[in-house]
């Protein structure tokens with residue numbers, strides 16, 4: 001089955017709603033998003049809904065392939081992005097870049 005909802009840490013909500021953060025990087029448990037489908041977005045902490053996104057693309061990537069290009073789309077430096085991913089997914093090297101467009105905020 002494909003995924004129709006996604007959770008984000010509250011600390012990223014403002015960046016998502018302002019359009020500064022246009023990708024998320026997830027592990028294989030969250031790779032089953034389908035391009036051109038709408039996904040409901042809620043906070044990880046309390047499950048509070050805060051927007052809808054349109055999935056544009058899902059592409060596999062390894063941790064070592066992450067670049068300034070991805071960091072810019074996360075509104076972070078590459079060092080910050082790698083630290084965040086290492087914190088959320090310690091030791092995971094096979095990841096997925098999910099590109100999305102904000103629909104309702």
Ligand SMILES: CC(=O)Nc1ccn([C@@H]2O[C@H](CO)[C@@H](O)[C@H]2O)c(=O)n1
Nearest residue numbers: 007008009012024025026044084088
């Ligand atoms: C709530 C939960 O289960 N998982 C995640 C996993 C990732 N992310 C964010 O995606 C980007 C790359 O990983 C970074 O901006 C992360 O902080 C998130 O907000 N929540």
